[in-house]
Amino acid sequence: MTNGHPLIQVKNLDLYFGAFHALKNVSVDFHAGELVGLVGDNGAGKTTLIRVLCGMHTPTSGEVYFDGQRVEKFHPKLAIDQGIETIQQSVGLCDNLSIARNFYLGREPVRRILGIPFLDFTTMRDKSTRVIRQFGLRDNVSADDEVERLSGGERQSVKIGRAVEFRNRVVIMDEPTNHLSVREREHVNELAVQLKKQGLLVIYITHDIFQVHKLADRIVIMENGEKIEDASTSKMTAEQLEEVIRQGGRVVERREALS
Amino acid sequence: MSLAAIKPVVRRHAEIGILLIAVALVAFFSATSDGRWANAYNFATILQVTATLGLMTLGVALVIGTGEIDISVGSTFGMGALVYLWLASRIDPSAAALAAVAVGAAIGLLNGLLVTRTGTPSLIITLGTLMIFRGIAIALTEGFSFSIPYAARKGWSFEILGGGEFLGFNTALYWLILILVVLTVVLTAMPFGNRLLAVGGSAASAHSRGIRVGRIKLSAFVICGALAAFAGTLEAGKLGFADGSMGRLMELQAIASCVLGGCLLAGGRVSLIGALLGAFVLSSIQSYLVVVGVAPQWFLLFLGIIVVLAAYGDQSLRQWALKK
Amino acid sequence: MTVKQLTHTQGLGAIIGVVIMLAAFTMIDFSGWWTRQTIANVVQFTAILGFVAMGQALVIMCKEIDLSVGSVYGLAGVAFITLEPTLGVPGSLLAALVIAALAGLIQAIAVVKGQLPSMIVTLGGLFTARGIIYVWTGGSVHNFSEAARNHPVTRLLGGELFGIEAAIFWLIAVGLALNLLLWATPFGNQLLATGGSKESAESRGVRSDRVKVAAFVLCALLAGFAGVLTLCDRPQTHVTLGELMELEAISAAVIGGCLLAGGRGSLVGAVLGAFIVVSFRYELIALGAPSSWYITFVGVVLIVAVIFNQILARRLGHSV
Numbered sequence: 001m002t003n004g005h006p007l008i009q010v011k012n013l014d015l016y017f018g019a020f021h022a023l024k025n026v027s028v029d030f031h032a033g034e035l036v037g038l039v040g041d042n043g044a045g046k047t048t049l050i051r052v053l054c055g056m057h058t059p060t061s062g063e064v065y066f067d068g069q070r071v072e073k074f075h076p077k078l079a080i081d082q083g084i085e086t087i088q089q090s091v092g093l094c095d096n097l098s099i100a101r102n103f104y105l106g107r108e109p110v111r112r113i114l115g116i117p118f119l120d121f122t123t124m125r126d127k128s129t130r131v132i133r134q135f136g137l138r139d140n141v142s143a144d145d146e147v148e149r150l151s152g153g154e155r156q157s158v159k160i161g162r163a164v165e166f167r168n169r170v171v172i173m174d175e176p177t178n179h180l181s182v183r184e185r186e187h188v189n190e191l192a193v194q195l196k197k198q199g200l201l202v203i204y205i206t207h208d209i210f211q212v213h214k215l216a217d218r219i220v221i222m223e224n225g226e227k228i229e230d231a232s233t234s235k236m237t238a239e240q241l242e243e244v245i246r247q248g249g250r251v252v253e254r255r256e257a258l259s
Numbered sequence: 260m261s262l263a264a265i266k267p268v269v270r271r272h273a274e275i276g277i278l279l280i281a282v283a284l285v286a287f288f289s290a291t292s293d294g295r296w297a298n299a300y301n302f303a304t305i306l307q308v309t310a311t312l313g314l315m316t317l318g319v320a321l322v323i324g325t326g327e328i329d330i331s332v333g334s335t336f337g338m339g340a341l342v343y344l345w346l347a348s349r350i351d352p353s354a355a356a357l358a359a360v361a362v363g364a365a366i367g368l369l370n371g372l373l374v375t376r377t378g379t380p381s382l383i384i385t386l387g388t389l390m391i392f393r394g395i396a397i398a399l400t401e402g403f404s405f406s407i408p409y410a411a412r413k414g415w416s417f418e419i420l421g422g423g424e425f426l427g428f429n430t431a432l433y434w435l436i437l438i439l440v441v442l443t444v445v446l447t448a449m450p451f452g453n454r455l456l457a458v459g460g461s462a463a464s465a466h467s468r469g470i471r472v473g474r475i476k477l478s479a480f481v482i483c484g485a486l487a488a489f490a491g492t493l494e495a496g497k498l499g500f501a502d503g504s505m506g507r508l509m510e511l512q513a514i515a516s517c518v519l520g521g522c523l524l525a526g527g528r529v530s531l532i533g534a535l536l537g538a539f540v541l542s543s544i545q546s547y548l549v550v551v552g553v554a555p556q557w558f559l560l561f562l563g564i565i566v567v568l569a570a571y572g573d574q575s576l577r578q579w580a581l582k583k
Numbered sequence: 584m585t586v587k588q589l590t591h592t593q594g595l596g597a598i599i600g601v602v603i604m605l606a607a608f609t610m611i612d613f614s615g616w617w618t619r620q621t622i623a624n625v626v627q628f629t630a631i632l633g634f635v636a637m638g639q640a641l642v643i644m645c646k647e648i649d650l651s652v653g654s655v656y657g658l659a660g661v662a663f664i665t666l667e668p669t670l671g672v673p674g675s676l677l678a679a680l681v682i683a684a685l686a687g688l689i690q691a692i693a694v695v696k697g698q699l700p701s702m703i704v705t706l707g708g709l710f711t712a713r714g715i716i717y718v719w720t721g722g723s724v725h726n727f728s729e730a731a732r733n734h735p736v737t738r739l740l741g742g743e744l745f746g747i748e749a750a751i752f753w754l755i756a757v758g759l760a761l762n763l764l765l766w767a768t769p770f771g772n773q774l775l776a777t778g779g780s781k782e783s784a785e786s787r788g789v790r791s792d793r794v795k796v797a798a799f800v801l802c803a804l805l806a807g808f809a810g811v812l813t814l815c816d817r818p819q820t821h822v823t824l825g826e827l828m829e830l831e832a833i834s835a836a837v838i839g840g841c842l843l844a845g846g847r848g849s850l851v852g853a854v855l856g857a858f859i860v861v862s863f864r865y866e867l868i869a870l871g872a873p874s875s876w877y878i879t880f881v882g883v884v885l886i887v888a889v890i891f892n893q894i895l896a897r898r899l900g901h902s903v
Contacts, residue, residue: 092468106469328702377894383837398873557718567697570703
């Protein structure tokens with residue numbers, strides 16, 4: 001499964017915020033058709049790492065390759081254009097806009113009249129209505145409603161629906177099951193597996209190792225801005241991995257010292 | 260049919276509040292002024308004032324929509340007027356107007372670049388440029404005279420640029436209507452408008468969706484500067500002369516109009532027609548005070564109180580409409 | 584104070600600015616700058632603008648802004664002179680300060696209770712207070728009587744002490760008190776916390792609304808006091824008294840290192856900022872430039888200062 005060249009390759013990545021060393025020499029590969037769990041405590045650097053991948057942060061040093069090509073410029077627009085879709089925790093939806101407008105934000109479908117691009121309202125409304133029905137939003141919510149009126153779970157559903165709708169190569173999910181009910185959670189997890197089976201790379205960020213161990217092919221553990229473990233789920237059990245997190249990487253160090 | 264039924268309408272149409280105020284004021288002013296306020300001549304005057312203030316207000320509303328603010332527009336207005344007057348007696352007025360708009364756009368570009376490239380609050384940057392260009396305007400008028408000789412105040416290109424009337428209204432009004440329609444279409448039915456509102460609603464979310472936040476803000480500043488200078492051009496065309504204090508305090512009236520019209524200062528919610536109604540209400544009050552013989556000084560006092568009340572009223576209305 | 588502490592003060596930019604400016608002015612125009620008259624004027628107006636700037640700095644530190652200070656300054660000055668015939672000098676002084684404090688209080692309540700942006704509320708305050716000045720004076724110019732000019736209170740506020748403008752002593756006294764208030768009392772700590780992170784401050788039990796009200800009232804009081812000081816020195820009112828002063832005061836506070844993001848600032852810096860702004864005015868006059876260039880220069884200095892401070896703050900690792 002992990003043969004062939006990696007879809008995303010991160011080499012010796014360092015990132016500073018002012019004096020704060022947020023990512024320390026991180027190297028990791030991600031392959032197409034793989035579901036990778038990115039796990040670690042709060043402040044471990046998971047979100048920072050994926051924000052580099054989706055173009056929101058520019059690394060201080062180190063290299064990122066996408067599909068064998070070195071990424072020179074980091075901007076969300078470039079990442080989205082290449083097919084990297086990210087479901088972020090706190091950002092992604094503008095409260096003041098309708099669901100339909102949010103759905104297509106940044107890649108609005110247009111109908112040209114005399115060469116002037118006008119929004120294609122029919123497409124925007126129809127497609128986003130279909131997706132929000134499919135993702136189980138309340139029946140009285142329409143695509144023209146402002147996002148302001150949605151609950152936390154509904155917002156998450158809109159973001160996930162949007163990520164699935166556009167044909168992408170990579171879907172990154174940052175704590176996708178936060179704010180969700182048990183049933184919604186299962187639905188999201190099934191979706192993640194489905195996407196993987198369609199040949200996409202899915203990076204699933206969580207601090208719940210037991211949940212993601214059931215889904216993922218591989219687990220990457222981060223701690224204090226460093227990658228401390230990178231193991232296939234068939235090689236290590238969830239309990240073993242949890243021990244690694246609890247020890248803050250000391251288990252790995254010891255193992256490496258022995259070998 | 261209950262109050263609850265109109266909540267969604269209020270939620271989507273920020274201008275409802277100002278529309279009610281405008282209607283009530285027009286009724287009140289007409290009833291209490293013995294026909295001195297509500298007559299064709301006075302209306303034409305009010306609409307001319309509304310037109311120039313309104314053009315400036317439209318630009319400011321766009322900038323406010325992105326979550327920034329531009330208080331340099333009063334000075335840009337003055338610079339536009341001076342450039343137009345200086346050139347109009349030398350070259351064709353239409354070319355002079357283009358030059359004035361270009362100067363305004365350049366001021367807007369300067370504002371926008373300083374704000375987006377350095378990440379500095381726009382309030383401070385535009386406060387700085389407000390002073391810079393006001394000083395330049397005064398210095399220019401101390402050395403040169405800016406007026407068009409009466410003999411030269413004719414020709415179609417002079418008349419369509421605020422210097423003449425069409426169907427009894429100053430031509431500035433038609434420019435206002437044209438630009439209002441264009442900007443409304445841009446804002447509501449084009450990707451640029453969608454992105455502009457997204458930037459104002461949540462710059463971080465817009466950025467994460469691949470929108471170049473800086474560029475959107477920069478465009479808003481450029482449009483705002485160009486419109487303010489164009490408003491100055493039209494005012495100069497009407498008066499035929501200008502001094503260095505032209506447009507002073509207009510930036511505050513423009514911001515007041517936006518707030519009155521239901522634009523959210525935090526960004527993300529804009530009503531162009533509402534902002535215009537705001538400008539109309541301010542011009543109407545000013546004219547009413549004149550016709551009923553109240554000292555014009557009261558206008559400032561009212562203006563201050565109205566701005567705060569309007570902001571409060573708009574917020575309360577909005578909160579009521581958002582309640583489920 | 585160690586070098587490290589020095590480089591970490593918010594006023595660093597202003598200190599550098601003052602040094603460069605003085606050096607430049609001395610080189611350009613030694614004889615025009617270092618004269619008794621210029622220095623006296625600069626000191627007097629620095630003191631006056633300094634008061635307004637310190638008030639503005641306090642408001643900016645709790646992440647709000649007060650655009651009304653110019654009008655409040657004018658209103659207090661007009662009240663001081665207009666009420667003097669009926670209330671006497673001490674009475675009208677008190678009345679002027681009460682009016683100023685009320686102006687601050689009303690606006691503060693609109694900001695915290697009405698949950699409105701302070702920019703809009705104080706913009707309204709700017710109009711309203713200026714409107715009251717126009718309506719009250721009817722545009723006429725008021726003067727002090729000879730007796731009022733010679734009243735000890737007038738002399739104490741507006742005269743000279745040991746050959747130096749009295750205003751500067753007031754500035755030093757009030758400045759010291761405010762610095763103590765800001766850096767050595769719980770209130771100061773709460774004010775900075777409110778500006779830095781309102782939620783965190785409130786979660787620790789700080790009543791951030793009250794802190795903001797206090798800051799607005801202090802700011803208006805300082806502006807009013809500055810207005811009174813001006814008129815004790817030159818007892819004549821204009822309806823335009825204090826126009827554009829809000830811009831000068833914000834410039835001074837920003838030049839002095841106040842970040843609009845709140846939570847950081849320096850009162851000493853604000854006074855130094857006022858010194859820079861006022862010095863520019865007199866240097867330009869001394870150089871014979873048209874007075875309007877002064878406005879342009881303040882604008883340029885404001886933009887340069889705010890960008891410089893922004894870069895400086897980022898270098899020091901603050902998030903701005």
